[in-house]
Amino acid sequence: MTATPMIAADDVARYFDVSKPLIQRIVAREGKRTLRAVDGISFEIPKGTTLSLVGESGCGKSTVARLMVGLYPTTRGRVMFDGQDLSQARADSKQRSRMQMIFQDPYASLNPRWRVVDIVAEPIRAFGLIEDKQAILTRVGELLTQVGLSPLDGQKYPHEFSGGQRQRISIARALSSSPEFLVCDEPTSALDVSVQAQILNLMKELQSRLGLTYLFISHNLAVVRQVSDRIGVMYLGKLVELSPAESLFQKPRHPYTRALMEAIPDLEMTGRQRIPVGGEVPSPISPPSGCTFHPRCPLANARCKAEVPVMKPAGDAMVACHAVEEGRATA
Amino acid sequence: MSLLQVKNLRVEFPTRRGTLVALDDVSFDIAPGEVLGVVGESGAGKSMTGAAIIGLLEPPGRIAKGEILLEGRRIDNLPYEQMRRIRGREIGAIFQDPLTTLNPLYTIGRQLVETMTTHLPITPAEAREKAIGWLELVGIPAARERIDSYPHEFSGGMRQRVVIALALCAEPKLIVADEPTTALDVSIQAQVIAMLKTLAREKGTAMMLVTHDMGVIAETADRVAVMYAGRIAEIGPVREVVRQARHPYSQGLMGSIPPLDRRVERLQQIDGAMPRLTAIPKGCAYNPRCPKVFSRCAVERPELMDAGTTRAACWLYAEGQS
Amino acid sequence: MKAFFDSDLWWSFTRSPVTVISAIVAFICIAGAVLAPVLAPHNPFDLASLQLMDAFKPPAWSSEGDATYPLGTDDQGRDMLSAIMYGARVSLLVGFAAVIFSTLVGVTVGLLAGYLGGKVDALLMRIADIQLTFPSILVALLIDGVVRAVLPRETHSEVALFVVIFAIGISNWPQFARTVRGSTLVERNKEYVQAARVIGLSPLRIMRSHVLPNVMSPVLVIATLNLGFAILAEATLSFLGVGVPPTQPSLGTLIRIGNDFLFSGEWWITIFPGVALIVMVLSVNLLGDWLRDALNPRLR
Numbered sequence A: 001m002t003a004t005p006m007i008a009a010d011d012v013a014r015y016f017d018v019s020k021p022l023i024q025r026i027v028a029r030e031g032k033r034t035l036r037a038v039d040g041i042s043f044e045i046p047k048g049t050t051l052s053l054v055g056e057s058g059c060g061k062s063t064v065a066r067l068m069v070g071l072y073p074t075t076r077g078r079v080m081f082d083g084q085d086l087s088q089a090r091a092d093s094k095q096r097s098r099m100q101m102i103f104q105d106p107y108a109s110l111n112p113r114w115r116v117v118d119i120v121a122e123p124i125r126a127f128g129l130i131e132d133k134q135a136i137l138t139r140v141g142e143l144l145t146q147v148g149l150s151p152l153d154g155q156k157y158p159h160e161f162s163g164g165q166r167q168r169i170s171i172a173r174a175l176s177s178s179p180e181f182l183v184c185d186e187p188t189s190a191l192d193v194s195v196q197a198q199i200l201n202l203m204k205e206l207q208s209r210l211g212l213t214y215l216f217i218s219h220n221l222a223v224v225r226q227v228s229d230r231i232g233v234m235y236l237g238k239l240v241e242l243s244p245a246e247s248l249f250q251k252p253r254h255p256y257t258r259a260l261m262e263a264i265p266d267l268e269m270t271g272r273q274r275i276p277v278g279g280e281v282p283s284p285i286s287p288p289s290g291c292t293f294h295p296r297c298p299l300a301n302a303r304c305k306a307e308v309p310v311m312k313p314a315g316d317a318m319v320a321c322h323a324v325e326e327g328r329a330t331a
Numbered sequence B: 001m002s003l004l005q006v007k008n009l010r011v012e013f014p015t016r017r018g019t020l021v022a023l024d025d026v027s028f029d030i031a032p033g034e035v036l037g038v039v040g041e042s043g044a045g046k047s048m049t050g051a052a053i054i055g056l057l058e059p060p061g062r063i064a065k066g067e068i069l070l071e072g073r074r075i076d077n078l079p080y081e082q083m084r085r086i087r088g089r090e091i092g093a094i095f096q097d098p099l100t101t102l103n104p105l106y107t108i109g110r111q112l113v114e115t116m117t118t119h120l121p122i123t124p125a126e127a128r129e130k131a132i133g134w135l136e137l138v139g140i141p142a143a144r145e146r147i148d149s150y151p152h153e154f155s156g157g158m159r160q161r162v163v164i165a166l167a168l169c170a171e172p173k174l175i176v177a178d179e180p181t182t183a184l185d186v187s188i189q190a191q192v193i194a195m196l197k198t199l200a201r202e203k204g205t206a207m208m209l210v211t212h213d214m215g216v217i218a219e220t221a222d223r224v225a226v227m228y229a230g231r232i233a234e235i236g237p238v239r240e241v242v243r244q245a246r247h248p249y250s251q252g253l254m255g256s257i258p259p260l261d262r263r264v265e266r267l268q269q270i271d272g273a274m275p276r277l278t279a280i281p282k283g284c285a286y287n288p289r290c291p292k293v294f295s296r297c298a299v300e301r302p303e304l305m306d307a308g309t310t311r312a313a314c315w316l317y318a319e320g321q322s
Numbered sequence C: 001m002k003a004f005f006d007s008d009l010w011w012s013f014t015r016s017p018v019t020v021i022s023a024i025v026a027f028i029c030i031a032g033a034v035l036a037p038v039l040a041p042h043n044p045f046d047l048a049s050l051q052l053m054d055a056f057k058p059p060a061w062s063s064e065g066d067a068t069y070p071l072g073t074d075d076q077g078r079d080m081l082s083a084i085m086y087g088a089r090v091s092l093l094v095g096f097a098a099v100i101f102s103t104l105v106g107v108t109v110g111l112l113a114g115y116l117g118g119k120v121d122a123l124l125m126r127i128a129d130i131q132l133t134f135p136s137i138l139v140a141l142l143i144d145g146v147v148r149a150v151l152p153r154e155t156h157s158e159v160a161l162f163v164v165i166f167a168i169g170i171s172n173w174p175q176f177a178r179t180v181r182g183s184t185l186v187e188r189n190k191e192y193v194q195a196a197r198v199i200g201l202s203p204l205r206i207m208r209s210h211v212l213p214n215v216m217s218p219v220l221v222i223a224t225l226n227l228g229f230a231i232l233a234e235a236t237l238s239f240l241g242v243g244v245p246p247t248q249p250s251l252g253t254l255i256r257i258g259n260d261f262l263f264s265g266e267w268w269i270t271i272f273p274g275v276a277l278i279v280m281v282l283s284v285n286l287l288g289d290w291l292r293d294a295l296n297p298r299l300r
Helices: A022-028 A061-068 A086-091 A116-126 A133-146 A151-155 A163-175 A193-210 A221-227 A245-250 A255-263 A302-306 A322-326 B046-053 B080-089 B108-119 B124-137 B156-168 B186-203 B214-220 B238-243 B248-255 C002-006 C008-014 C017-034 C080-116 C118-132 C136-150 C153-170 C173-188 C191-198 C203-239 C251-259 C268-295
Strands: A007-017 A034-045 A050-054 A076-081 A099-102 A181-185 A213-218 A230-235 A238-244 A312-314 A317-319 B004-015 B018-030 B035-039 B062-070 B091-094 B174-178 B206-210 B223-228 B231-237 B305-307 B310-312
Touching: A007 A061, A034 A050, A034 A061, A034 A076, A034 A213, A034 A230, A034 A238, A050 A061, A050 A221, A061 A181, A061 A213, A076 A086, A099 A163, A099 C191, A116 A133, A116 A151, A116 A163, A133 A151, A133 A163, A163 A193, A163 C191, A193 A221, A193 B248, A213 A221, A221 A245, A230 A245, A230 A255, A238 A245, A238 A255, A255 B186, A302 A322, A312 A322, B004 B046, B018 B046, B018 B062, B018 B206, B018 B231, B035 B046, B035 B214, B046 B062, B046 B174, B046 B206, B080 B091, B080 B108, B091 B156, B108 B124, B108 B156, B124 B156, B156 B174, B156 B186, B186 B206, B186 B214, B206 B214, B214 B238, B223 B238, B223 B248, B231 B238, B231 B248, B238 B248, C008 C017, C008 C268, C017 C080, C017 C268, C080 C118, C080 C153, C080 C173, C080 C203, C080 C251, C080 C268, C118 C173, C136 C153, C136 C203, C153 C203, C173 C203, C191 C203, C203 C251, C203 C268, C251 C268
Parallel strands: A050 A213, A050 A230, A099 A181, A181 A213, B035 B206, B035 B223, B091 B174, B174 B206
Antiparallel strands: A007 A034, A007 A076, A230 A238, A238 A317, A312 A317, B004 B018, B004 B062, B223 B231, B231 B310, B305 B310
16 A cells, blocks of 8 residues: 555554542552553554444444544554644644544534534634635535535524434534544444434445545444445454455454354344354453453463464454464364 | 233323324234334334333323233233232333343342242242242353342343343243343343343243344344334234335335345435424324325325235225225 | 523423412512612611601501501611611622622632543542531631731721622532532533544633533522522621621621510511511522422433
């Protein structure tokens, strides 16, 4: 890849201090406790493409989303935004206006006391993109039309809209600074399935029309398949597999990826008996030794318990698994 | 005979801007040992149907019309105390959030034992042994050691298993499960569904499974009711509804589920949104969004009618009617 | 305006007769106090009009009463009704000003502590905790005493009113700060605040335009309930003789003066200001209670 990627993460980590207050720590004779929400992940997103991150709750995917727009500083590692260090890019309002974020909960992502027109215009005003009041109104009208709402909706308040319409307003707001890079944190998981289809179609349409680059966070593999060019599977703060989308579905390599796919209820009613993966996601405060998936992995052996696997090429994918590396995983 | 019969159920919410009709003319049966799935989008009335059956409608909601019969006996007009006894003994309830069902102040063992001794003719010691059995059955490892733990000492998935054990331990004939797996992660979800399915089959318990997840229904239910704007749009065998829905809304709902096995350029979508209860359209509630709408739909409200192997509330199937 | 009469708040107001009555009573009290110079039958501060002969007149309905003094007169021959109206004026002025003061301090501290978190939060909230361990009337007394000791007598009576306002206001900010901090912690994690952070708005701007409007409902409730408290606190201070200067008697001052005559039979000098105080505080508190219930989405 010769072109500069939109975003490049290099060994990015983010720890949170989840210690009890000092006095309680002294009384209980406990040390500090650190939650390794994201623990050293690397990826690139070429311009105009979509990378999706999937995983179960607590795997750190939403933290990655926030790290990529600078809502959290990194504990370790480096994020490059279009070739420039992210923290430097964040200091420059011109660069900052090129990245935006769409959130999960359409009921919490819009300020309930603002009119829609002010919500959508907020980035325009913050970046001083348009000064003339009438021109701002015209632009907001265009944006609302672009996401399938009416310019007249601008005078209403968020509570007058349904969940799907609110998510459209969020998208209009994110688009108002003409960004190139959009981080979408579970943008459809709070929506009903028929509305989810509307929003996914809209996002795909906007991507091809405006040439957007997406980082798409989701727990739903079927949704991810519809929108992604490449997919990263996360488990306990680490990437376990990073693969072109089609390849991941045709040939899932990591045992956890396979387990995730097994877990999805079968709508086709082939009568296939699913074997659900046992156990639960361990606490990221005290993750298991070696490969963190080993207590639930059917292929785990002594090496998996002791040695942390690193991402290595496997076909057209990157996989962090001893079993895959040793060729034990060809089931 | 049906275990549960719901006949022309109508639930109203009196508000200051007039009476909202949250459920209207909802009728269905559940046979012993049968799993009925109830699907629909948020606000369609699926959870409210469950709440009405277990007698836990949130005030000011009230049953304005219709009957609910359990083994031929009316239960919708029972006084609170009698209904409480039926809930637990004859109908078990599982909710989305396990924390609202479990009392955080008591150990799970105590809650299980109390439920059993209240409803079954057994001694506390027997009940405790049985409780351990139930915990093992729902897949709690080291049940004998963990029976004296408090709810907060369990993870979300384990807690939901405890709730299921609690709902099942008095051996009710019917379980009303409202989004039992929605709060859980996919891998845990699969475990819980598999367990529910096995238990229902082994114990012959009937179940009303309310969820928005078509995949869960497809795997678990025998029959499915699709709800829209407080009414049943279609009801029939799960295979028929999933593969070959008759009602245009069920078709749209099924079509908009993103497929896992292939990538499509554009997902099928239903334009617009479900109407609010304050503004349900005249005629068929779905008519403004329906691709197959014709003149009759906007005027007359369709009842459920035979549509091949399912029953659908849609005028498209009116020819076969007398 | 139409939107207001259509709102849930107005609806729940009209559905609660107690609240409607409280609102009417509170309105009469406030109007009577504010318009005292226009409405009061006499000017109790106009020394020229005072007639010592009229002192200790009982209320108009008793046998020795005088129709010109409906609620009787005090030891100086002042009309009690007028004195109460003027007194309520002072009481309300102090009450409102003190509540506004503690709201400003409390909301600012709460916003900063909740939004910035960390050391700022720890420091500000510990200060609030420490202050909360003292009864607020004690804090007010202490401040009043210190000011009294520091300032010369003449200067003190000039600023006495402001001292009382400051003392009562400062004694009550922690309640506002705690509530606002709690709501701020909730709001700052909401996605609309994060969206504002993504575009790089300054914390101050986010606090002002996003967080503040969304934490104001509970503040409104506490402020209303606190108005009652502040009026009572002022009355207590004045009753103890450390509140407003005697040249501007408040209801508390009137009660204290009247208290001296209670056992000699001139009960009306202390009872009527007391009743006025109770009615005023009760109506305000009932309004506050209703507002709390009406704005609490969980009870609706």
